[in-house]
Amino acid sequence: MESVIIRPFTDDDLAGAAAALVEVHDTDGYPVEGVNDPEAWIKSEDVLAAWVAEGGGRIVGHVAVMKPQGEAAVNLWVKQSDDDADHVGVLARLFVVQSARKQAAGRRLMEAAVSHARTHGLRLVLDVMVKDASAIRLYERLGWRKIGDTIHHFGSGETIPAVCYVSPTA
Template sequence: MADTSIRPIEDADVPGAAAALIDVHSTDGYPVEGVDDPEAWITPPGVLKAWVAHRDGVVGHIAIMKAEGEKAVTLWQQQSGEDESRIGVLARLFVVRSARKHAVGESLMRTAMDYAEENGLRLVLDVMDKDEAAIRLYERLGWQFIGGATHQFGDGQQIPAKCYVWPAS
């Protein structure tokens, strides 16, 4: 397998990222929504910046979204008083199973965290309790738990989630 490269997403990457998303959903149940139209889920309004991981094709993705209505944003604002305009939401991180154990998720995370630091953004995220591997990655990278939430999706469905903040300088 070739080395992995991380770069900003381009229009030509979207079909490959959509295929990777469907693969991840089939193995991990992530995301709980969006797989009916994976290209739209990967390119929603409100994306500030997004990247893909390439390793013999698209094997991963991550985005920073505008801080709009997310529980993690509200929790962080209540705890810090930070202005919403200085907060970004880390979102849509996924890596196909065949590319795991190659630090692809960590590389995507570090790319997004570097971008946030360079652009003066405080990152927050929410993660479903069931996604234990993602939680371990966030905590290993120094993200701090700020509270619980309930992720609403589909036709009135919900699942418990945890909210984190990245304590960048």
């Protein structure tokens, strides 16, 4: 694969990002929700900013910074810090197709999101399902700190264990 570039998401990227999401779901089972209508899941009204990874003429990855919506990670961080929810963003919708993973697309997408958050006075949090061990390794390698455990609820009453993280300080 050619080198991957990271750039801000535009509406023209929606179909390609949705196709990449479905591909990642097929290989990794991530996300557990959103694949029935991937375009709506990617282009949620709660997205503050988003980026894509592009390589070989197609979208191979995506990440978003989202407004808090009562997530466990937000609540844990607000309780553990002096931050209020207005100064917290949620890193979400991070996915990279398998063929682009050896090119640091995930790390570079996360760096774009963290840089944006710092510029806008936000501390980022996320939750990750325990089953997604490679994602957990990436977050920890990049200095994200575990702040607690939670249960991720999805579908019609389904649950899966998850871990909450906060981004490193500048």
